Amino acid sequence: MATTELTATISDAEWRVMRIVWTLKQTDSRTIIDLLEQQHDWKAPTIKTLIGRLVKKGALATQKQGRQFIYTPQISEQAAMDAALMNELNQMCAMHRGTALVHTIDQLELSRADVQELITHLQAKLATAPEEVDCDCLPDGCEGSCAN
Amino acid sequence: MATTELTATISDAEWRVMRIVWTLKQTDSRTIIDLLEQQHDWKAPTIKTLIGRLVKKGALATQKQGRQFIYTPQISEQAAMDAALMNELNQMCAMHRGTALVHTIDQLELSRADVQELITHLQAKLATAPEEVDCDCLPDGCEGSCAN
DNA sequence: ACTTTTGGATTACAGATGTAAACTCTAAAT
DNA sequence: ATTTAGAGTTTACATCTGTAATCCAAAAGT
Numbered sequence: 093m094a095t096t097e098l099t100a101t102i103s104d105a106e107w108r109v110m111r112i113v114w115t116l117k118q119t120d121s122r123t124i125i126d127l128l129e130q131q132h133d134w135k136a137p138t139i140k141t142l143i144g145r146l147v148k149k150g151a152l153a154t155q156k157q158g159r160q161f162i163y164t165p166q167i168s169e170q171a172a173m174d175a176a177l178m179n180e181l182n183q184m185c186a187m188h189r190g191t192a193l194v195h196t197i198d199q200l201e202l203s204r205a206d207v208q209e210l211i212t213h214l215q216a217k218l219a220t221a222p223e224e225v226d227c228d229c230l231p232d233g234c235e236g237s238c239a240n
Numbered sequence: 241m242a243t244t245e246l247t248a249t250i251s252d253a254e255w256r257v258m259r260i261v262w263t264l265k266q267t268d269s270r271t272i273i274d275l276l277e278q279q280h281d282w283k284a285p286t287i288k289t290l291i292g293r294l295v296k297k298g299a300l301a302t303q304k305q306g307r308q309f310i311y312t313p314q315i316s317e318q319a320a321m322d323a324a325l326m327n328e329l330n331q332m333c334a335m336h337r338g339t340a341l342v343h344t345i346d347q348l349e350l351s352r353a354d355v356q357e358l359i360t361h362l363q364a365k366l367a368t369a370p371e372e373v374d375c376d377c378l379p380d381g382c383e384g385s386c387a388n
Numbered sequence: 389a390c391t392t393t394t395g396g397a398t399t400a401c402a403g404a405t406g407t408a409a410a411c412t413c414t415a416a417a418t
Numbered sequence: 419a420t421t422t423a424g425a426g427t428t429t430a431c432a433t434c435t436g437t438a439a440t441c442c443a444a445a446a447g448t
Contacts (some may be wrong), residue, residue, distance in 0.1 A: 103405055107331055111377040117331070120424065130379040137408045140426070145405090152380065159415045162427050173332050173340040178347060181326045182347025183255055185263070186319050193320040194361055199326060204369040206338025211362050213342055214355050221352040229259040231278040251435055269395065288396070293435090307445055308395055328430050 102172065108132070109142045113152060114169040120160050187227040196217040248297040248321065256280070257290045261300060262317040266309050335375040 102110060108131070112124050125139045143163065146152040154161040181189050202210070250258060256279070260272050273287045291311065294300040302309040329337050350358070 096274065097312065105406060111333055113245055115375060115377040127379055134406090135328060135408055137410085138406075141406085141408075144427075159413090164332060168345075169333065170336060171395090172337060173336055174343040176332070177325075177329060177340050177344045179295070179311065180324060183252060183367075184324070185317065188318060188321055188350070189348060190350045190358070191318060191339075192325050193348075193350075194354070194357050195318070195322040196325045196329065197358065197365075198361055200329065200337060200341075201373055202338045202341075202365065202369055203373045204366060204371055206342070206373075207362050207365050207369045208347065209342050210338070211359055211366075213346055214359050214362070217350065217355050218359075219350060221350060221355045223352055225349055225351045225354075229263040231275055249434090253436060268436085282436090283438055285395095286436075287436075289436085292397075307443090 093128065100151060102146070102151055104147070106142050106151070107144055107147075109146060110151060110169070110172070111141065113163055113165050118162055118164045120162055122160070124163070185227050185229050186225050188226070203218070248299060250294070250297070250299055254290050254294050254297075254299070255309050257287065258292060258299060258313065258317070258320070261311055266310055266312045268305070268310055272311070333377050336375050337345050338373070353359070 107127060109124060110235065112127050112193075113119060116123065121143055124143060127135050128134055128139050129136065143152065147163070148153055151165070151167055152163045153166045154163060156162075181192070184192065256276060257272060261267060266278060269288065269291055272291060273284050276282055276287050277284065282361065290371050291300065295302055295311070300315055301309045301314045304310075327342070332340065345358075
C-alpha cells in the first residue's frame with residue numbers, strides 16, 4: 093500500500109500553513125485562516141485549499157472535534173527544514189556550495205548559540221575536510237575546464 | 241519597459257542546464273544536449289525546451305554563430321546560488337534556521353578552505369550575534385507559545 | 389542540384405501550484 | 419424543530435514545470 097510518502101514536497105504557499113501548525117503544535121482551521129489572512133492577502137478559501145492539500149499529502153493529520161478538525165503536523169519542522177536545505181544545496185555545483193554558504197550566513201541573523209555551534213561543528217570538520225571539492229556539473233567531472 | 245527581470249526563477253530542471261553553461265562559460269546546444277543526455281534520461285527535445293525557456297527568461301543569452309547559437313549565462317552562478325539559498329532559508333522559521341544550517345553543514349562535503357572561511361566569518365559574527373532570534377511564524381511573533 | 393542532417397521553433401499534455409468561488413453539510417443557536 | 423453560520427469539499431482556472439513529439443528551414447554532404 094502507498095505509505096503516504098512522508099517525503100511529499102511542500103510548496104511555498106503550503107509551507108506558510110505548516111509553519112503556523114508547527115508553531116502552534118495543533119490547531120483548527122479557523123485559527124490558521126485568521127493568522128494567515130493577517131500575513132498575506134489570501135482569502136479564506138485559498139487557505140482552505142492549502143490545508144486540504146497538506147492533509148492529502150500526509151503533512152497534516154486531522155482529528156475530528158465536533159463539527160471541525162484539529163490539525164497536527166505529521167512531519168517534523170526541523171526535519172523538513174533540513175531536507176529542504178540539503179535539497180537546495182545538492183542541486184548546486186558542489187564546488188561552489190561552500191561560498192554560497194559563506195555569503196548566506198553573512199546575511200543571516202543567527203543567535204550567539206547557533207553561531208557557536210556552527211563553529212564547533214566546522215572545527216570538527218576541519219580534520220577530515222578534503223583539500224578540494226570538485227565541480228560536479230558535468231557528467232565526468234569538469235577538472236581542467238572548470239577554472240573558477 | 242520590462243527590464244527582463246534577471247531575478248526570474250529557474251526551475252530544477254532548468255538549473256541543470258544552467259550548471260552546464262555556467263561551467264563551460266559558453267556553448268552550443270549540441271554540447272548541452274550531449275552532456276545532459278548522459279546525466280539524465282532526457283530526450284533532446286526536452287533539453288531544447290529547457291534551453292528555450294531559459295533564453296526567454298533571460299537567464300541565457302544567444303549569439304548566432306552560423307546555423308546555430310552560442311549560449312552564455314546572463315546571471316552569475318554564485319549570485320544565483322546565494323539567492324536560491326537565502327530564499328529557501330527565508331521561507332523557514334527564523335528561530336530554527338541556525339539548527340538547519342548545522343545539520344546541513346554536518347552532512348555536506350566542504351573543502352578545508354571553505355570550512356576555514358566559514359569559521360572566520362562566524363567568529364566575526366559572534367560579536368554582534370543576538371542572544372536569541374525569535375520565531376517569526378505567527379503574525380505578531382510567537383513568544384510564549386513557541387516553546388521549542 | 390538534391391537529399392539528408394539537425395538546430396531551433398511550435399505544439400502537446402499531464403501534473404503541480406497559486407488563488408479563489410461555489411456548494412454542501414451539520415453542529416449550534418433560537 | 420428550524421434556521422443558520424461556518425467547516426470542509428468540489429470545482430475552476432491560469433501559469434509553471436517536466437517531458438517530449440513534430441515541424442521547418444538552412445546547412446552539409448554527395
